[in-house]
Amino acid sequence: MIEHSGSGHRGGIMSDRGTPAAAVTSERLAAENLEISQPRTGYRYGADPFLLAAEVNLRPGQTLLDIGTGVGIIPLLLARRFPAAGPFTGIEIQAAPAALARENVRQNGLQDRIRIVTGDIRRPLDDHLPPGTFALITANPPYYPQDRGRLNPCPEKAVARHELTLDLPALCRAARRLLASGGILAIIFPAGRLPELLQRLRETDLEPKRLRCVHGASAAPADRVIVTAKKGGRPGLEIAPPHVTPVPPSGSGNPARTKQAPESPP
Numbered sequence: 006m007i008e009h010s011g012s013g014h015r016g017g018i019m020s021d022r023g024t025p026a027a028a029v030t031s032e033r034l035a036a037e038n039l040e041i042s043q044p045r046t047g048y049r050y051g052a053d054p055f056l057l058a059a060e061v062n063l064r065p066g067q068t069l070l071d072i073g074t075g076v077g078i079i080p081l082l083l084a085r086r087f088p089a090a091g092p093f094t095g096i097e098i099q100a101a102p103a104a105l106a107r108e109n110v111r112q113n114g115l116q117d118r119i120r121i122v123t124g125d126i127r128r129p130l131d132d133h134l135p136p137g138t139f140a141l142i143t144a145n146p147p148y149y150p151q152d153r154g155r156l157n158p159c160p161e162k163a164v165a166r167h168e169l170t171l172d173l174p175a176l177c178r179a180a181r182r183l184l185a186s187g188g189i190l191a192i193i194f195p196a197g198r199l200p201e202l203l204q205r206l207r208e209t210d211l212e213p214k215r216l217r218c219v220h221g222a223s224a225a226p227a228d229r230v231i232v233t234a235k236k237g238g239r240p241g242l243e244i245a246p247p248h249v250t251p252v253p254p255s256g257s258g259n260p261a262r263t264k265q266a267p268e269s270p271p
Contacts, residue, residue: 077106212238
């Protein structure tokens, strides 16, 4: 596992500061055999990482990068689900969540399979994230442009929810740079921004290959989409059956076990 420490911000790698134990809660994900620590009052994962992880398939030896990994929930889920795959890497721009991600990796005994990098994906990090090497990249990025909605007063939540440090075009460029030829980007994003997402993917030679809409209720419009795109892929998009899942409280378990909606109305 890679840990980066030091003062200031040099070459895209940031200083690493821990989170006081009193500011952390711990949840047991029994089905996944994971113990996850999260900030008590900062940004906490919700349903989206579970939904995104459920779309992913990894073959033995395939490598994964999770962009904006937070406390490391997606690499942890996938390392458990695909014991022959890896290694797994998570990159996180904020030092406190990255420190918690390292602790989550350690307390789940996955130090040999998951590494956490604290850094800015917009900058070259070739020593730690070699270009053109990842078979799969996952991303649960900020949903809102800087100029849309009110910023959360908690800086950790603001960075996670608004495009303050990473916008969609920069994410797509980074994914294209880091994916191997034929590699896959899997991303979950607001349904209302689907046209923009598809446009940005195709502009960066990431061809959308599969789309699944996520609904909070069977009669409700989709509120999120999960798109997988292939680097250098040929045109052709599969529309997967929709997924209907009531969004549970933050940190309350895996909503991806909710059944998919029928492919046609009853």
